[in-house]
Amino acid sequence: MEKEAKTISLNFDSQVFSLIAIKKAAYRYIDSFSADISIENNEVRCLLNFTSPKSDESCARLADDFKKEVLDQDLREKLKAETEPVRNLILAHAFSKTGIVSNEPVSGD
Amino acid sequence: MSQFQAIEFYKTSKSSYRLLPFRFIPLDEERYVLTNMAGEYLVSVRDKLSDLLQHKLSNDDPTYIELRARHFLIDEDSSIAPELLSIKLRTRYDRLAEFTGLHIFVVTLRCEHSCPYCQVSRQSEDKLRYDMSPEIAIGAIDLALRSPSRNIKIEFQGGEPLLNFELIKFIVLEAKKKNQQRGKNLAFVIATNLALVSQEILKFCREHSILISTSLDGPKDLHNTNRPRPGGNSYEKTIEGIKLVREMLGRDQVSALMTTTEASLNRVKEIIDEYLAQDFNGIFLRPLSPYGFAIKTKSYRAYNAERWLDFYKEGIEYIIELNRQNINFMEYYAATVLKKMLTSEDPGYVDLMSPSGIGIGAVVYNYDGSVYASDESRMLAEMGEEKFKLGKVLENSYEQIFTSPNLLDPLEESFAYSVPMCNDCAFEPYCGADPVFHYALYKDYVGRKPESEFCSRNMETFRFLIKKMEGDRFVRQLFTKWANN
Amino acid sequence: MLKLHGNLPVLNSAAKDSYLVTVTTNANLPPVLKKNRALLMQPNQDPKGYKAILTREQGSKVFDGDSDVFLVSAEYDYLNEGDIIRLGPSSGSFNSLYRRNSPHNTILLTEQCNHYCLMCSQPPKDVDDSWLLQEAFELISLIPTDTEALGFSGGEPTLYGDRLIDLLHHTKRSLPNTAIDILSNGRAFKDLEFAKKYAAVEHPDMLIGIPIYSDDPVRHDYVVQSRGAFDDTIKGILNLKKVKQKVEIRIVIHKQTIDRLVKTCEFIARNLLFVDHIALMGLEITGFTRPNLELLWIDPYEYKDILSEAVAVLNGYGMNASVYNHQLCTVNPDVLGNYRKSISDWKNEYLEECVSCTKRGDCGGLFSSAKMYKHSKYIKAYR
Numbered sequence: 017m018e019k020e021a022k023t024i025s026l027n028f029d030s031q032v033f034s035l036i037a038i039k040k041a042a043y044r045y046i047d048s049f050s051a052d053i054s055i056e057n058n059e060v061r062c063l064l065n066f067t068s069p070k071s072d073e074s075c076a077r078l079a080d081d082f083k084k085e086v087l088d089q090d091l092r093e094k095l096k097a098e099t100e101p102v103r104n105l106i107l108a109h110a111f112s113k114t115g116i117v118s119n120e121p122v123s124g125d
Numbered sequence: 126m127s128q129f130q131a132i133e134f135y136k137t138s139k140s141s142y143r144l145l146p147f148r149f150i151p152l153d154e155e156r157y158v159l160t161n162m163a164g165e166y167l168v169s170v171r172d173k174l175s176d177l178l179q180h181k182l183s184n185d186d187p188t189y190i191e192l193r194a195r196h197f198l199i200d201e202d203s204s205i206a207p208e209l210l211s212i213k214l215r216t217r218y219d220r221l222a223e224f225t226g227l228h229i230f231v232v233t234l235r236c237e238h239s240c241p242y243c244q245v246s247r248q249s250e251d252k253l254r255y256d257m258s259p260e261i262a263i264g265a266i267d268l269a270l271r272s273p274s275r276n277i278k279i280e281f282q283g284g285e286p287l288l289n290f291e292l293i294k295f296i297v298l299e300a301k302k303k304n305q306q307r308g309k310n311l312a313f314v315i316a317t318n319l320a321l322v323s324q325e326i327l328k329f330c331r332e333h334s335i336l337i338s339t340s341l342d343g344p345k346d347l348h349n350t351n352r353p354r355p356g357g358n359s360y361e362k363t364i365e366g367i368k369l370v371r372e373m374l375g376r377d378q379v380s381a382l383m384t385t386t387e388a389s390l391n392r393v394k395e396i397i398d399e400y401l402a403q404d405f406n407g408i409f410l411r412p413l414s415p416y417g418f419a420i421k422t423k424s425y426r427a428y429n430a431e432r433w434l435d436f437y438k439e440g441i442e443y444i445i446e447l448n449r450q451n452i453n454f455m456e457y458y459a460a461t462v463l464k465k466m467l468t469s470e471d472p473g474y475v476d477l478m479s480p481s482g483i484g485i486g487a488v489v490y491n492y493d494g495s496v497y498a499s500d501e502s503r504m505l506a507e508m509g510e511e512k513f514k515l516g517k518v519l520e521n522s523y524e525q526i527f528t529s530p531n532l533l534d535p536l537e538e539s540f541a542y543s544v545p546m547c548n549d550c551a552f553e554p555y556c557g558a559d560p561v562f563h564y565a566l567y568k569d570y571v572g573r574k575p576e577s578e579f580c581s582r583n584m585e586t587f588r589f590l591i592k593k594m595e596g597d598r599f600v601r602q603l604f605t606k607w608a609n610n
Numbered sequence: 611m612l613k614l615h616g617n618l619p620v621l622n623s624a625a626k627d628s629y630l631v632t633v634t635t636n637a638n639l640p641p642v643l644k645k646n647r648a649l650l651m652q653p654n655q656d657p658k659g660y661k662a663i664l665t666r667e668q669g670s671k672v673f674d675g676d677s678d679v680f681l682v683s684a685e686y687d688y689l690n691e692g693d694i695i696r697l698g699p700s701s702g703s704f705n706s707l708y709r710r711n712s713p714h715n716t717i718l719l720t721e722q723c724n725h726y727c728l729m730c731s732q733p734p735k736d737v738d739d740s741w742l743l744q745e746a747f748e749l750i751s752l753i754p755t756d757t758e759a760l761g762f763s764g765g766e767p768t769l770y771g772d773r774l775i776d777l778l779h780h781t782k783r784s785l786p787n788t789a790i791d792i793l794s795n796g797r798a799f800k801d802l803e804f805a806k807k808y809a810a811v812e813h814p815d816m817l818i819g820i821p822i823y824s825d826d827p828v829r830h831d832y833v834v835q836s837r838g839a840f841d842d843t844i845k846g847i848l849n850l851k852k853v854k855q856k857v858e859i860r861i862v863i864h865k866q867t868i869d870r871l872v873k874t875c876e877f878i879a880r881n882l883l884f885v886d887h888i889a890l891m892g893l894e895i896t897g898f899t900r901p902n903l904e905l906l907w908i909d910p911y912e913y914k915d916i917l918s919e920a921v922a923v924l925n926g927y928g929m930n931a932s933v934y935n936h937q938l939c940t941v942n943p944d945v946l947g948n949y950r951k952s953i954s955d956w957k958n959e960y961l962e963e964c965v966s967c968t969k970r971g972d973c974g975g976l977f978s979s980a981k982m983y984k985h986s987k988y989i990k991a992y993r
Binding site for chain 2: 044045047091092094095098102105109110111
Binding site for chain 2: 726728828829832835841848881883902923926928
């Protein structure tokens with residue numbers, strides 16, 4: 017990991033992390049840094065450009081948080097893919113016209 | 126007598142489970158908040174969450190048992206969860222069919238106060254062309270009664286609506302007459318500063334069960350600084366007015382709203398004490414919105430989300446302590462959020478609805494007949510931006526107004542479930558879309574959520590309320606009561 | 611505890627098979643009515659012409675003729691005008707099936723059950739006792755129409771399927787003004803068609819009481835000793851609500867259900883908000899409870915705070931909840947709004963300690979079985 021004045025470079029193994037996960041993670045941090053993302057030799061390269069003046073310490077911290085967020089986003093992708101079929105089932109059932117039970121409380125008979 | 130089996134007999138020995146759809150977001154350094162499809166949350170440490178997602182969690186683990194009971198996973202021992210989730214989801218969205226509930230009639234723009242934060246650009250008293258005409262009023266009533274909702278609330282706003290009390294009377298009587306054929310549950314509210322209230326006015330209110338909503342920003346000096354009027358006695362007039370309303374209409378027939386300004390930020394306890402002194406059962410600690418005079422006079426920029434959050438948290442802590450001492454006092458913003466967290470009901474609060482509450486939760490008929498998608502939409506128009514104007518009373522039909530692209534586009538584009546970052550967010554069930562806010566500040570319906578103060582303020586509020594409940598059984602019970610209010 | 615079942619010395623038997631008969635203290639009924647009454651005989655009364663005679667003393671009287679005559683001891687002094695009993699002239703068997711003065715009578719329909727609850731107060735018997743159902747039809751025809759409430763229980767009544775529904779139709783016709791409640795594990799209603807048949811009775815005041823012992827399906831299944839019970843029961847409740855029937859959820863509190871009691875109530879509030887009532891019940895020390903006492907017993911005084919929290923959850927969500935089968939001195943004041951004096955009159959007792967208690971009138975007392983075998987060690991009179 018190289019550190020230039022307020023720019024940090026991170027690499028992610030593209031076999032392990034999806035590009036979508038990395039982009040989504042980068043999106044969450046656009047108020048703190050903008051990211052230049054490129055792919056080279058099975059690696060996703062992220063150049064984090066910190067937007068407003070920050071100390072080296074807080075830049076390092078944000079970079080760490082970003083890495084954690086990439087992991088979280090990756091897990092979210094997998095979770096979404098895995099639960100897609102049952103989500104559609106639940107939604108279909110929720111909005112079907114069959115006499116579904118409402119969870120509304122009974123007004124005293 | 127046959128043998129009784131041990132509990133292990135009722136548990137499949139091999140833990141193999143299927144995940145149900147859920148979202149997660151960090152709560153603090155160690156913990157995450159997980160929310161299922163019905164918007165129910167569960168707090169878990171990161172390790173357990175990670176094990177869960179990798180299918181490594183054992184069905185002996187207490188966290189596993191919680192997750193199954195709370196509908197985050199199913200297994201061979203129980204798979205009834207999807208059906209229950211469907212029902213809960215359905216209940217949550219049932220409310221959509223009951224639109225529009227709140228109809229705001231701006232009967233005049235005239236006002237004798239000059240509050241710097243005023244969202245409405247008020248015109249001084251003698252400009253009668255800023256009053257709504259009876260013709261427009263009738264047209265607006267017709268539109269309001271076309272709503273599918275069984276419950277219609279008509280709220281009179283201004284300027285100062287009592288300056289045009291004659292029209293209020295006219296509207297109440299006309300609406301009730303026309304409603305005889307419709308059979309809606311009609312309710313009326315006047316949002317007034319009470320400076321002009323009189324026995325005669327209140328007699329009419331009593332006869333027609335009209336509720337009063339007024340402004341009380343805090344103790345006398347704070348209130349009067351925030352709300353200047355000729356004579357400098359807004360507070361005195363308000364207190365007098367409240368007493369008179371209670372005498373003539375009843376103790377609970379008047380409610381108060383406060384506006385938070387820079388001057389309020391260090392004084393939340395005093396403000397709450399003022400509400401206690403005036404015998405109110407609760408307070409609504411509102412953030413400042415970026416509209417109208419608030420923007421012009423830079424009151425909006427005077428404080429940001431962080432400072433408001435400190436103010437808010439201090440207020441909630443204080444109110445919790447009051448309740449520990451058996452003083453029943455509620456905070457209504459928290460109650461609104463808690464209703465979304467702890468029940469399947471929707472509180473119908475416009476700013477925290479997704480799809481957005483504009484048009485669906487509320488609609489505004491301005492004095493000049495312009496129809497706006499919400500209170501904030503009108504304020505935006507006063508600033509020159511007519512993005513959320515839906516049409517004009519007497520010129521456009523109900524269908525034209527409620528299917529106007531100025532309504533449907535922002536509804537669709539801002540629907541949180543489909544918006545970047547919101548669609549992943551565990552807090553989405555508690556949050557709202559607020560396209561008007563985002564358009565006001567960022568010139569698009571969605572904005573970029575990481576930069577949005579609406580987003581950061583809401584997320585921090587949700588985290589705060591959840592953390593308070595996790596640690597403290599008393600708070601959990603108190604918040605459950607508020608959520609079911 | 612009232613002696614509702616027993617064996618009586620037979621002084622004369624005319625009939626062979628058992629039969630149902632209404633008790634009377636009136637020795638002067640018209641002959642046509644005497645023929646289907648059992649006379650609770652006083653000395654010097656002429657009991658001739660009654661179907662059955664229940665006498666306190668043998669004396670020197672010789673009983674002969676067409677009446678079945680039984681000797682009753684002081685234990686049967688509770689018997690009253692209008693009670694309905696079953697008498698067996700060959701064996702002397704006696705069963706009180708309906709008591710006129712009781713606010714609530716329950717009819718046992720079967721001892722068969724597809725559950726085997728750890729704390730079952732009516733342990734299942736795998737014998738064909740469908741004669742109980744047959745008898746119920748007759749019993750209901752005898753019960754007076756001003757009866758306010760009647761219960762059906764088992765075992766598991768829904769094991770009779772359509773015949774249970776027939777019984778409910780019959781009850782509605784015979785006793786149109788009587789509220790009925792049925793105890794069931796609810797699983798049969800996971801079949802929507804069965805739920806619809808149940809709904810088709812269109813009874814004006816019918817409630818079904820269904821136990822849910824935990825929000826954790828494994829624990830619930832364990833308590834009822836049946837795999838898959840939780841899912842089926844929930845499905846049954848959902849179907850009953852689909853067809854707009856009144857449902858009560860019952861939770862028996864003991865060591866196997868106390869840990870998740872609050873969470874179970876939260877589960878009910880989030881998922882079954884529409885149920886009409888929730889009953890939180892104290893443990894009865896009878897049936898299977900006694901062999902399983904180690905597993906089940908926890909002193910109610912020790913769980914009173916958890917009970918308060920559970921009740922607070924249900925109240926907080928605006929649900930109707932009641933606390934049954936607890937003594938006032940073992941619960942916190944904050945549940946008094948939900949506390950009911952509930953132990954059935956025939957098995958209700960007080961301890962010596964209770965004699966001087968100023969709140970005795972408001973307290974439900976103890977189960978007779980509790981007084982005999984196990985009760986809270988914190989029972990203390992209020993002064």
